[in-house]
Amino acid sequence: MSTAYEGAVADLIAELGQLPGVGPKGAQRIAFHVLASDTADVARLAEALIQVKARVRFCVVCGNVAEAEKCRICVDERRNDTQICVVEEPRDVVAIERTREFRGRYHVLGGAINPINGIGPDELRIRELMTRLADGTVTEVIIATDPNVEGEATASYLSRLLGSMGLAVTRLASGLPVGGDLEYADEITLGRAFEGRVTMRA
Amino acid sequence: MRTYRDEAVVLRTHDLGEADRILTMLTREHGLVRAVAKGVRRTSSKFGGRLEPFGVIDVQLYSGRNLDVVTQVDTLAPHGRSIMADYGLYTTATAMVETAARLTDVEHEPATQQYLLLAGALRALADRRHASTLVLDSYLLRALAVAGWAPTFASCARCGQDGPHRAFSAPMGGALCTDCRPPGAAAPAPETFLLLGALLAGDWSVADGSDERHRRESSGLVSVYLQWHMERQLRSLRHVVRA
Numbered sequence: 001m002s003t004a005y006e007g008a009v010a011d012l013i014a015e016l017g018q019l020p021g022v023g024p025k026g027a028q029r030i031a032f033h034v035l036a037s038d039t040a041d042v043a044r045l046a047e048a049l050i051q052v053k054a055r056v057r058f059c060v061v062c063g064n065v066a067e068a069e070k071c072r073i074c075v076d077e078r079r080n081d082t083q084i085c086v087v088e089e090p091r092d093v094v095a096i097e098r099t100r101e102f103r104g105r106y107h108v109l110g111g112a113i114n115p116i117n118g119i120g121p122d123e124l125r126i127r128e129l130m131t132r133l134a135d136g137t138v139t140e141v142i143i144a145t146d147p148n149v150e151g152e153a154t155a156s157y158l159s160r161l162l163g164s165m166g167l168a169v170t171r172l173a174s175g176l177p178v179g180g181d182l183e184y185a186d187e188i189t190l191g192r193a194f195e196g197r198v199t200m201r202a
Numbered sequence: 203m204r205t206y207r208d209e210a211v212v213l214r215t216h217d218l219g220e221a222d223r224i225l226t227m228l229t230r231e232h233g234l235v236r237a238v239a240k241g242v243r244r245t246s247s248k249f250g251g252r253l254e255p256f257g258v259i260d261v262q263l264y265s266g267r268n269l270d271v272v273t274q275v276d277t278l279a280p281h282g283r284s285i286m287a288d289y290g291l292y293t294t295a296t297a298m299v300e301t302a303a304r305l306t307d308v309e310h311e312p313a314t315q316q317y318l319l320l321a322g323a324l325r326a327l328a329d330r331r332h333a334s335t336l337v338l339d340s341y342l343l344r345a346l347a348v349a350g351w352a353p354t355f356a357s358c359a360r361c362g363q364d365g366p367h368r369a370f371s372a373p374m375g376g377a378l379c380t381d382c383r384p385p386g387a388a389a390p391a392p393e394t395f396l397l398l399g400a401l402l403a404g405d406w407s408v409a410d411g412s413d414e415r416h417r418r419e420s421s422g423l424v425s426v427y428l429q430w431h432m433e434r435q436l437r438s439l440r441h442v443v444r445a
Contacts, residue, residue, distance in 0.1 A: 021220065113292075115296040115438030115440075116296050116299070117437070118437045120441040148215075148254055149254045149255045149256065149292070152286035153289060153292035153293075156286065156287055156289045156292070160289060179246075180246060186277070187277055187280065188282075189251045
């Protein structure tokens with residue numbers, strides 16, 4: 001598609017086409033938008049792209065994105081040291097933070113176990129998690145991997161691994177989305193919601 | 203025919219765009235099908251839960267220009283639920299679906315026997331009817347046999363002389379008599395040959411009664427045999443936790 005253009009425009013379209021969710025047409029549209037924008041706006045975008053690569057690193061403790069050696073959550077002293085919430089991606093940390101329900105620490109695995117793609121337990125940050133749990137401060141591990149087959153399998157692997165360590169291992173509940181209709185729920189989700197039903201307090 | 207309906211096992215899924223997913227399915231009538239399921243990664247999706255790997259589904263598809271699109275789904279057997287709760291079963295099931303995808307790699311080419319075999323193997327796995335390592339090895343041997351690479355364990359693979367024989371070679375196609383035996387062929391125990399034969403034939407009374415030692419030896423031979431004839435490594439096989 002970009003062969004019809006020359007030089008810098010073709011290069012830009014080719015680079016934009018590499019981004020997730022951007023197809024050939026979308027890449028063209030963005031390229032011409034950039035071409036029509038103010039030089040200052042474009043410079044700001046370019047600077048932001050360069051800075052994100054230069055400044056952002058991964059937290060040495062939890063694996064979340066950070067601007068320093070440790071991320072904001074790991075240096076925050078007001079947080080609860082006895083709970084660790086295990087998630088797949090840094091994006092999941094943000095999702096859980098938005099709930100304001102959890103005040104403990106996080107641990108980012110960097111994915112889920114997926115043997116077909118060649119990702120086994122050794123490719124994830126599970127060893128780092130075990131090191132963090134070794135000193136005994138943590139009393140509860142909350143497994144918050146995605147509720148799909150890979151995430152559930154990762155959760156069952158972790159629960160087997162952590163079961164003998166004498167700490168509470170919990171898993172996020174699965175069930176009905178708030179605002180949804182019961183009749184449309186699929187039987188697996190509805191079955192899980194039944195299994196995890198809770199007693200109502202009077 | 204713009205829409206069609208079929209039974210299928212979901213083999214694997216890839217994320218696509220914001221909330222869509224590409225599914226690779228093995229169907230009963232249409233062989234391997236790759237289709238897009240729109241919006242299934244959203245928590246509000248009406249059928250996301252039904253399209254997880256290892257499940258047997260009744261699916262309606264719309265033939266698109268490039269990929270087909272899933273329009274309706276119903277669960278026939280939610281094997282994924284019991285499989286994903288057990289890490290050993292999960293790794294075993296991934297090796298099975300990877301094999302199925304490799305052996306049926308031409309899209310829309312009917313592979314009903316492969317479909318029935320896979321659906322049966324996943325059911326046996328989910329119901330924990332037999333040890334998972336036996337289910338896996340039996341599935342692998344039979345899937346290879348359906349694909350045209352049937353090994354022989356009782357008679358010699360080269361000259362056809364009746365056994366029992368003492369040598370095994372994956373390139374030659376199974377058991378070999380003393381005359382046909384190439385140098386460096388494996389020499390498994392006689393009980394291992396019996397177990398392999400039982401797994402290929404689906405003789406579960408013999409297979410269930412087998413020893414741990416022979417199970418391990420036959421797993422090794424099956425994995426060599428499989429990877430030799432498929433001419434490549436099965437990525438998930440090295441992650442399988444045998445039980």
